[in-house]
Amino acid sequence: MESGCIGMVHSSTTETIKKHLLTKRGCVGVTEDTFLITFNEKIDFLPGQFVMIGVDSHGLTRKPFTIGKFKDNLAISVKTVGEGSKYIVETTTPLEVIGPLGKPFIPLSSNGVVVVAPSCIVEGIHLSEHFDISLHVCSKAPLNKDFISAVSNDKMEFHIGDDAYLQLLNKLKFEKYDWVFITGSKMMEKIGIKKLTGEGGKVVYVSYNEYMGCGIGACKSCAVMTKNGIKHVCSDGPIFRGDEICFQN
Numbered sequence: 001m002e003s004g005c006i007g008m009v010h011s012s013t014t015e016t017i018k019k020h021l022l023t024k025r026g027c028v029g030v031t032e033d034t035f036l037i038t039f040n041e042k043i044d045f046l047p048g049q050f051v052m053i054g055v056d057s058h059g060l061t062r063k064p065f066t067i068g069k070f071k072d073n074l075a076i077s078v079k080t081v082g083e084g085s086k087y088i089v090e091t092t093t094p095l096e097v098i099g100p101l102g103k104p105f106i107p108l109s110s111n112g113v114v115v116v117a118p119s120c121i122v123e124g125i126h127l128s129e130h131f132d133i134s135l136h137v138c139s140k141a142p143l144n145k146d147f148i149s150a151v152s153n154d155k156m157e158f159h160i161g162d163d164a165y166l167q168l169l170n171k172l173k174f175e176k177y178d179w180v181f182i183t184g185s186k187m188m189e190k191i192g193i194k195k196l197t198g199e200g201g202k203v204v205y206v207s208y209n210e211y212m213g214c215g216i217g218a219c220k221s222c223a224v225m226t227k228n229g230i231k232h233v234c235s236d237g238p239i240f241r242g243d244e245i246c247f248q249n
């Protein structure tokens with residue numbers, strides 16, 4: 001159910017930013033602390049975009065989550081890290097959502113590959129299907145076996161543990177991809193950029209999961225320093241080229 005446009009604001013696409021009420025269709029465990037939620041309603045969006053989700057009294061602000069599709073249904077994947085994400089996973093009340101937000105992902109060519117942690121698996125599945133490219137899911141913890149059998153296809157590979165992630169990067173370094181999209185944790189992204197850019201010769205894209213206030217470019221709380229000056233993750237991103245980012249410790 002949609003409840004109208006938010007003023008004249010538009011995301012960086014033809015899709016209008018609206019408020020939506022989303023009812024859950026299903027919720028499956030990906031790992032012990034990460035869940036894939038599908039919804040009955042639809043939102044028009046493009047790969048890489050996100051929504052801000054209301055968490056009732058479980059947070060001061062709405063929480064940002066990337067949207068994707070799973071078996072043709074609108075979906076998000078959620079790692080439970082605090083009160084807000086726990087509420088999103090557990091509630092049976094419809095979720096109040098604003099979106100789609102952020103710039104869509106427009107890669108430099110069609111010759112790429114996607115690497116995600118379980119928390120971003122919905123984005124990974126969506127990018128893999130949209131661009132018809134391979135998806136590598138890298139997890140520190142084992143994945144739910146039933147989930148793996150439900151999602152597996154010939155474009156998807158699973159890698160469990162830190163060593164498996166490093167081995168994957170060493171392999172990708174020598175494969176003939178123009179670009180690698182990595183999202184999940186800052187550490188994963190940092191290591192990926194280090195291994196694959198420069199000598200690795202790849203363009204690495206990362207989707208920045210920074211703290212956000214408004215999600216629409218008004219509060220400036222998501223400012224990050226890049227080699228091209230200060231950028232705002234919600235309106236300039238969330239996807240940036242790895243060689244543009246200045247990581248802080």
Ligand SMILES: Cc1cc2nc3c(=O)[nH]c(=O)nc-3n(C[C@H](O)[C@H](O)[C@H](O)COP(=O)(O)OP(=O)(O)OC[C@H]3O[C@@H](n4cnc5c(N)ncnc54)[C@H](O)[C@@H]3O)c2cc1C
Pocket residue numbers: 050058059063064065066067076077078079080081082083084085086119120123208209210211212233238
């Ligand atoms: C554009 C965007 C897309 C995102 N997509 C996803 C997604 O698809 N799946 C997913 O699981 N998460 C995603 N996130 C992160 C998600 O928004 C946060 O995990 C969530 O807001 C945490 O809310 P909380 O109330 O559960 O935890 P809080 O109570 O806010 O925080 C709990 C703990 O997590 C830490 N934390 C909270 N937010 C962040 C953050 N953004 N970065 C690093 N540490 C943080 C806090 O420091 C604290 O230690 C995304 C973030 C952005 C900006």
Ligand code: FES
Pocket residue numbers: 211212213214215216217218219220221222223232233234235
């Ligand atoms: S979150 Fe408010 S400006 Fe980006």
